[in-house]
Structures are given as structure tokens and as C-alpha cells.
Amino acid sequence: MAAIDLDNIPAEVLSFLTERHLATFSLNAPDGSPRVTPVGFTYEPERRLARVITWADSWKTKHIRAGHDSRVAISSVDGGRWLTLYGTAIATQEPERVAEGVSRYAERYRPPKERDDRVVIEVAVTRIVGRA
Numbered sequence: 001m002a003a004i005d006l007d008n009i010p011a012e013v014l015s016f017l018t019e020r021h022l023a024t025f026s027l028n029a030p031d032g033s034p035r036v037t038p039v040g041f042t043y044e045p046e047r048r049l050a051r052v053i054t055w056a057d058s059w060k061t062k063h064i065r066a067g068h069d070s071r072v073a074i075s076s077v078d079g080g081r082w083l084t085l086y087g088t089a090i091a092t093q094e095p096e097r098v099a100e101g102v103s104r105y106a107e108r109y110r111p112p113k114e115r116d117d118r119v120v121i122e123v124a125v126t127r128i129v130g131r132a
Contacts, residue, residue: 009045016078016132018108024036024037044104049124052121056118071089072088084128085123085127086129087125090124098120
């Protein structure tokens with residue numbers, strides 16, 4: 001496992017972060033047990049910001065908004081290539097931020113279905129490990 005320098009991310013890591021790979025979103029439940037769910041995500045290296053689009057009633061949104069442990073991990077794997085992004089999450093329905101999350105998701109994956117209760121989870125990434 002190699003730590004990635006967030007100020008100097010190698011081209012192969014940036015490429016992996018733009019290729020269409022699904023991931024898992026992990027956080028700790030109030031009882032301390034891990035909760036893991038599949039997600040699509042995007043990463044903006046200049047801001048060290050990962051985004052996951054979801055909806056207001058999702059467990060992850062409720063958990064983050066309730067003020068529980070907001071430390072998360074987003075992990076993606078493709079054969080022997082893998083990355084895990086670690087950071088702290090917030091959930092927002094601010095229209096501009098949601099629109100940015102949806103736009104970036106559509107670029108990496110495909111346009112998502114319309115939802116009135118759309119939320120974007122933003123993760124302030126503090127560490128990336130892996131091998132791409």
C-alpha cells in the first residue's frame with residue numbers, strides 16, 4: 001500500500017480516478033460497526049474533494065447530518081489497481097453544490113435520474129492510498 005502525495009498525484013492515479021469504476025463508501029455506524037454501500041464518486045484534485053450523489057433519506061445522508069462520525073473511506077478496485085480515499089464528509093442540498101456533483105457524476109458515469117431530494121456528499125480528502 002503506497003500513500004499518494006496529494007500535491008503531486010501521478011498521472012496513472014488521476015486516470016484511474018476518471019475511468020468508470022464503481023466504489024464502496026464506508027463509514028462507522030453509531031454502534032461502531034462498519035457500514036459499506038456501493039456508490040459512484042468523483043474526485044476534484046485541485047480542491048482535494050470527492051463527491052457522491054445520493055438522496056435525503058439515504059442512511060449515509062442521515063448518519064452524516066445527525067452529527068455521527070463523519071470520517072469516511074471511498075474504495076475503488078479494478079483487478080490489481082485500487083485506491084482508497086480517506087476524509088471527512090458533509091451532506092448538502094445547496095443547489096449549486098448538488099448541480100456540481102450531478103454534473104461531475106454525469107461526466108464520469110452517466111446522467112443520473114432526476115430527484116427532488118438530491119443530496120451531494122462532499123468528502124474533504126486527507127489521504128489517498130493504493131496502486132493505480
